[in-house]
Amino acid sequence: MSTVTRLINRKRVTLTNQLDRFYVQQLIANADTLQADLAIWRPLYVMTNLERNILASLTEDTTLRDVLARLPIQLTSTLEQSLLAEDIAAFAPQPEPSVTYAEYMAQLVDAGTAELWYRFNEANGDLINHGSAGTGFNGVVAACAQGEEGALGAGEAYLFDGATSVITVPSPDSQGQLLVGCLTKVLGAGEFDRGRFIESFASLFLMNIEITVMKAEKSGTGSGVNANSAATAFPTTNAWAWQFAYFDFSADKKIYLYEGISGSVNEYAYSTQTAMTWTGLGSDSALYIGNRSPSNRTFDGYFDEVFVATNISVAEAAAIMDAVTAKASV
Amino acid sequence: MADIRVYFVIHADTAVAPNENQWRALITQVKSAGLANTILQTARANQNLIHAHKRSQNAGHLNRYTLAVFEVDRANSAFLLTALDAEAGKRGVTGTARSKFEAILSSEIQEAARALGYSTTQAAKISTQIIAYGDRQTSIAAAQKYLRDNATIWYESGVS
Numbered sequence: 051m052s053t054v055t056r057l058i059n060r061k062r063v064t065l066t067n068q069l070d071r072f073y074v075q076q077l078i079a080n081a082d083t084l085q086a087d088l089a090i091w092r093p094l095y096v097m098t099n100l101e102r103n104i105l106a107s108l109t110e111d112t113t114l115r116d117v118l119a120r121l122p123i124q125l126t127s128t129l130e131q132s133l134l135a136e137d138i139a140a141f142a143p144q145p146e147p148s149v150t151y152a153e154y155m156a157q158l159v160d161a162g163t164a165e166l167w168y169r170f171n172e173a174n175g176d177l178i179n180h181g182s183a184g185t186g187f188n189g190v191v192a193a194c195a196q197g198e199e200g201a202l203g204a205g206e207a208y209l210f211d212g213a214t215s216v217i218t219v220p221s222p223d224s225q226g227q228l229l230v231g232c233l234t235k236v237l238g239a240g241e242f243d244r245g246r247f248i249e250s251f252a253s254l255f256l257m258n259i260e261i262t263v264m265k266a267e268k269s270g271t272g273s274g275v276n277a278n279s280a281a282t283a284f285p286t287t288n289a290w291a292w293q294f295a296y297f298d299f300s301a302d303k304k305i306y307l308y309e310g311i312s313g314s315v316n317e318y319a320y321s322t323q324t325a326m327t328w329t330g331l332g333s334d335s336a337l338y339i340g341n342r343s344p345s346n347r348t349f350d351g352y353f354d355e356v357f358v359a360t361n362i363s364v365a366e367a368a369a370i371m372d373a374v375t376a377k378a379s380v
Numbered sequence: 381m382a383d384i385r386v387y388f389v390i391h392a393d394t395a396v397a398p399n400e401n402q403w404r405a406l407i408t409q410v411k412s413a414g415l416a417n418t419i420l421q422t423a424r425a426n427q428n429l430i431h432a433h434k435r436s437q438n439a440g441h442l443n444r445y446t447l448a449v450f451e452v453d454r455a456n457s458a459f460l461l462t463a464l465d466a467e468a469g470k471r472g473v474t475g476t477a478r479s480k481f482e483a484i485l486s487s488e489i490q491e492a493a494r495a496l497g498y499s500t501t502q503a504a505k506i507s508t509q510i511i512a513y514g515d516r517q518t519s520i521a522a523a524q525k526y527l528r529d530n531a532t533i534w535y536e537s538g539v540s
Contacts, residue, residue, distance in 0.1 A: 193431040193449050195516070213387065213523040214434045214447050241527060242535055345434045346535060350524070 151202065151377035156182050158359060158370070165222040166358040168339070170208045173197035178217055189219030189339070200354040201233055201290035201380050208340075212240050212350030216341035221250055221334040224360040225268075226299040229367040230257060233355035233378060236287045241341075241348040247293060248356065249342035250334040257295045257307075258347065259285055264318055266295040266305045270328025277326035279305040281318035286311055290354065290380040296367045299331055310375030315368075385451040385519040386481065387512035387526070390432070390489055393505035396498065397444045400435065406489065406506075407432050407446075409496055413488035414470075415481075418463040423450045441533045449523070451516065482510045 149157070158164035159181045167181050168189065173196055180187035191208070193215040200207030209215075222228070232247045239245060239261040249256035253276075257266045264281040277297060285293055292310030297303070303326040307318040339356055340349035355378065359370055392398055398406060410416045423430040432448035452460055461477060468480045471487060486508040493503035512522035527534055 192433050193429050195429060195451065211449070211520045211523065213520065213527055214431065214449055216433070238524075241524070242531065344437060346437050 149377075151374060152182065154373055154377055155357065158357070163362060163366075163370075164357050164359045165224065166219060166337070166356070168217075168219065168353075168356045169206065170196075170200065170353050170355065171206050173205055178219070180219070187220055189217050192216050192218075192345075194340070198352060200352065201235070202354055202378055207235075207352045207354045209352055210245075210340040210349040212238060212245060212348050214345060215348055216345045217339040219337050219339060221254070221337045222358045222360050223333075225254060225297075225331045225333070227361050227363065227367075228255060228268075228295075228297045229359040229362055229370060230255070230295045231355070231357045231359075231371070231374060232257070232293045232353065233290065233374075233380065234285075234293060234349075235290050235352040235354075236285050236349075237351040238287070239284075240350040241346060244347050245349040245351075246338065246340065246342050246347045247349065248340075249338050249347070251336045251338070251343050252332070252334055253342075254332050254334045255295075255297070255337075256342070257293065259349075263321065264293065264307055264309075266297075266307055268297055268305060268326060269332070270299075270326055270330050271332040272329030274327030274329065275324065276328070277303055277305045278322060278324040279307055279320055280322045281307055282321050283318060285309060287351075290352075292371070292375050292378070292380065294367075294371050296364065298364060299326070301364065303327075308371055310371055311380055313376055313379060315371045315375050383451070383454050383516045384457050384514070385449065385512070385516045386510060387447065387449045387519060387523040388482070388485060388508055388510045389526075390446040390448060390506065390508050392444050394444065396493075396502045396505045397442075399443060402496075403432075403435065403443065403446055405496055406492055407448075409492035410489050413492060415464060415467045415484045416488050418460065418467075419450050419452075422452050422456055422460050422463075436533050437536045438533055439537065445533055447511075447523075447527075447534075454515075478510055478513050481513075482508055 152169075155164060155167050159167050166187060168178050169182070170178065172178055172191075175196075176191050178189045178191050179185075180189070193211065194217065195209040195211075197205040198207040198209050199205070208217075230248060234247065236259060240259060243261040245259050247257040247259065249258065253267060253269050255266075255268045257264075259265070262284060264283065264285050266277075266279050268277040270276075279295075285291065286309065289311070292308075292315075294308040294310065294315070296306045296308070304323050307320075308315050309318065310316075336343070337358075340353060341347055357374075359367070362370070411420055420430055430448075430450035432446050434447040435443045436445035464477060464480050464484070467484050468474070471484060473480050473483045475483075486506075489506055489508055490503040493506055494500060498506075511526040512519040514522075
């Protein structure tokens with residue numbers, strides 16, 4: 051039930067005089083096309099000068115709430131104004147309840163937006179869970195120190211040693227629109243000065259850090275060249291920060307790189323940002339976190355979170371990056 | 381706090397260079413050996429790491445080297461050293477703890493190879509070298525340096 055329908059159903063509205071009531075009812079009945087209706091409303095002879103003046107002052111940006119707040123109250127008694135104001139306040143849009151980072155990510159997983167979400171909260175064992183409860187998308191952990199101090203809490207991070215650590219997880223099913231997010235503390239450039247955040251078996255998607263740049267690449271199938279983006283700056287080191295990469299096969303087929311730190315998301319400046327020309331996306335069976343196959347580009351530092359969101363527009367990707375950077379404040 | 385970490389390299393001569401499946405079989409076999417089994421149990425009991433999945437990738441040394449790592453709690457290092465000394469006594473190995481680890485692990489990997497059908501001559505061409513030993517951060521730094529210094533062994537030609 052819409053706000054306006056609920057409003058008219060409130061008996062308090064009937065306290066207004068007949069003309070006012072008729073007017074409010076018409077407003078409510080035509081709420082969806084209010085602005086279009088204004089042109090019809092203006093010449094109504096039953097309206098007072100005051101009503102006409104108010105309507106004439108409305109603009110395209112005027113909301114129905116503005117109308118209800120201004121017009122009827124001008125015409126009703128003090129008591130009616132007070133009651134109507136209460137009604138409007140009662141039905142005013144309420145702010146979304148605040149959700150934590152974990153609740154927000156769980157919602158993305160439930161909605162199927164986040165195909166992969168790893169929290170790095172397991173203190174031991176060879177498996178890392180996807181999502182809050184663990185599913186068939188669990189990964190296999192090798193040579194990581196677990197239970198380390200994380201950005202989101204004690205014992206919620208893994209240390210990658212820049213020499214041999216790796217986590218293997220399934221690849222996301224969809225690769226047409228990808229947002230990869232990694233909450234990490236980079237200690238150094240990593241093995242061979244080219245440590246990886248993530249990489250798939252056939253380099254269908256990777257984010258790597260090199261000694262001088264943040265870099266990402268995506269290949270495909272058919273024929274063509276890879277999407278290839280290299281930043282002009284190294285990721286922040288010795289501090290927790292989000293690193294993001296976004297790719298849209300249906301748009302310009304370029305990879306966009308961002309860093310989320312101190313509550314804000316900033317896009318890297320690029321030295322190269324080549325668009326993919328492959329005709330197909332391809333698929334893969336495995337994704338490597340903090341390394342690649344065959345484990346010779348090891349990340350040097352800590353991972354606290356990794357997620358891969360798919361089938362999202364650039365606007366949705368921006369909203370997710372903003373949300374996780376704000377909620378998982380680093 | 382788990383903070384004693386050891387990196388060691390298992391090297392197989394060209395004549396016996398195992399393929400990936402053979403490396404896995406060899407490592408599975410050695411896990412039941414005296415010192416290797418104690419390391420495994422100590423590391424696992426303390427929820428720490430022990431892995432041996434990394435192979436050399438340079439075409440001239442493909443699969444001839446495996447980099448292994450284990451880590452144990454400092455508080456439990458005395459238990460491991462006691463087991464080390466006991467095993468060293470059996471084998472007549474002397475020297476520092478590091479040299480004992482290296483010698484005994486070499487012997488155990490060679491014994492594992494023979495158990496898998498390698499000849500004595502072939503097994504003797506497999507050896508172990510500790511390349512980093514000590515507290516976690518010191519050991520990690522040493523392992524990273526070792527890999528850099530031996531890039532012609534561990535990394536393929538052409539950088540990406």
